[in-house]
Amino acid sequence: MLNLIWAGFFIIAFILAIVQSLHGDFTVWQQISSSLFDSADSGFRISIGLTGVLCLWLGLLKIAEKSGLTEVLAKILRPFFHAIMPDLKKDSPAFGSIVMNVAANILGLDNAATPMGLKAFAQMQKENPHPDRASNSQIMFMVLNSSSLTLLPITILMYRYQFGSANPALVFIPILLATSVSTLAGFLATAIYQKINIFKPIVLSYLLGGVFLIGGIGFCFCRISPDSRINAAMFISNAVLFGLAILFIAWGLLKKQNVYENFIEGAKEGFSIAIQIIPYLVAMLVAIGVFRAAGGLEAICSVLEKIMDYFAINNDFVKALPTAFMKPLSGSGARAMMLDTFKTYGVDSFAGFVSSIVQGSTETTFYVLAVYFGSVKISKTGAALPLALFADFCGVIAAIALAYFFYQE
Helix, strand or coil: CHHHHHHHHHHHHHHHHHHHHHCCCCHHHHHHHHHHHHHHHHHHHHHHHHHHHHHHHHHHHHHHHHHCHHHHHHHHHHHHHHHHCCCCCCCCCHHHHHHHHHHHHHCCCHHHHHHHHHHHHHHHHCCCCCCCECCHHHHHHHHHHHHCCCCCCHHHHHHHHHCCCCCHHHHHHHHHHHHHHHHHHHHHHHHHHCCCCCCCHHHHHHHHHHHHHHHHHHHHHHCCCHHHHHHHHHHHHHHHHHHHHHHHHHHHHHCCCCHHHHHHHHHHHHHHHHHHCHHHHHHHHHHHHHHHHCCHHHHHHHHHHHHHHHCCCCCHHHHHHHHHHHCCCCHHHHHHHHHHHHHHHCCCCHHHHHHHHHHHHCCCHHHHHHHHHHHCCCCECCCHHHHHHHHHHHHHHHHHHHHHHHCCC
16 A cells, blocks of 8 residues: 555656646756655655653653553553453553653654553564554554544644734634544444454543543633633643653652663663664655645645536535645645635635644654554555545544634634
């Protein structure tokens, strides 16, 4: 599947370039050529840029692992994750890293979530009977990461504030609901595909608990002023981020561990992982880059707009679709599309509103897939990509529907 999609990006870009050339536009070839080199350079820079973050958080995670903290935290959600990832041993050390990764994603701590996710993937790989093929637990974990349930979308709120939005935090509740739909859709689709019984009492109890948690957070944020929501989100995320580092170190000291030596050991793992993912990330970003440079995204949006016009359907949301199409492909690209929408139509326009919600509803699926599976050298990803894209699709549909419901002139 991934092989065909990767090659498809290049073939479609080539066809689009030929079509544009037949219409007299020969600059497209220069744009594609530039994209080849720029994307390759970008993939390398991103990988190298991850090195420091990976060293930091894998070093801290090693402290938590050696001191037994991850095992303590894993006990909280182990019953649920063991029920949905039955191919992992009940005492698998991966559960601790999975819990830490999910917690970091929920709080919007991207810099911490990726290293924790890579650690979890490596631990799951040790229990994978087919090293070149994704296991069911890895597929489930990847889908949950690509749908990315996020409770505190700080970056989006801050960008809206910087662009002069009258109510930057207005998108908070729609994003919370849209990302919840995306995650739930991805989880249910994967559970059905893997024949996991979601009606087990333990699974239902955790799912209902999650619903009440999300509802409670949404209710609390609705009770405070819009400006206070941004400040509260920033405070909580930053406090939790540094608080985790202090917790890991303090727990290690209490358990009489050599926290410095443990940190160095984990940091070395971070460096090797950062180097290992370079070819996978470069391959994916180059394919996406040439597709975008050839006008693939613009062509899709143009076709959709004409279809909406033909059936006399309100197509105001189409102006925000470049963000939706770019989000699974590139995080920085999607952010650029969102900011371009703010500049072109206004941050408080309907297009700007939809774009903000879409940006917060899903994750960069192809990036996550390339980094996670590349880190353990898995070439056969199975149903991971279609399941993750299904979650993305549901998140985007939910984002558009919620935008029509919540938007205020």
